[in-house]
Amino acid sequence: MIYKVYYQNDKKRNPKREDTHSLYLEADTEVEARAQVEAHTEHNIEFIEAMEGSTLAYEQQNPNYKLTEFNE
Template sequence: MIYKVYYQEDKKRNPKREDTHTLYLEAQTEVEARSQVEAHTDHNIEFIEPIEGNTLAYEQQNPNYKLTEFTE
């Protein structure tokens, strides 16, 4: 499943909507997606949303759509 992860780049500042970034990640579960991001980044995760079907097709039309892959 593909997950859309909303995050702030810095855990030290209060979250601001204008500073929210997203990444797309393939994982088996939301818990796995969260653990991958936490293990490989210092991002402050705001929300993780599973996307599929028409929503995924729509997101894939965005030129900035790219699946993030973390290497061990």
């Protein structure tokens, strides 16, 4: 499944909506998606959203859509 992860770049600063970024990744579960991001980045995760069906198709039309892959 594809997940959209909303995050802040830094865990040390208070979150600001204007600084929220997102990335897309493939994982079996939301827990696995969170574990991947936490293991490979210093991001402060705000929310993880499952993408499927028409929602995923809409997101894939965005020119900034790109699946993130972490090297083990």
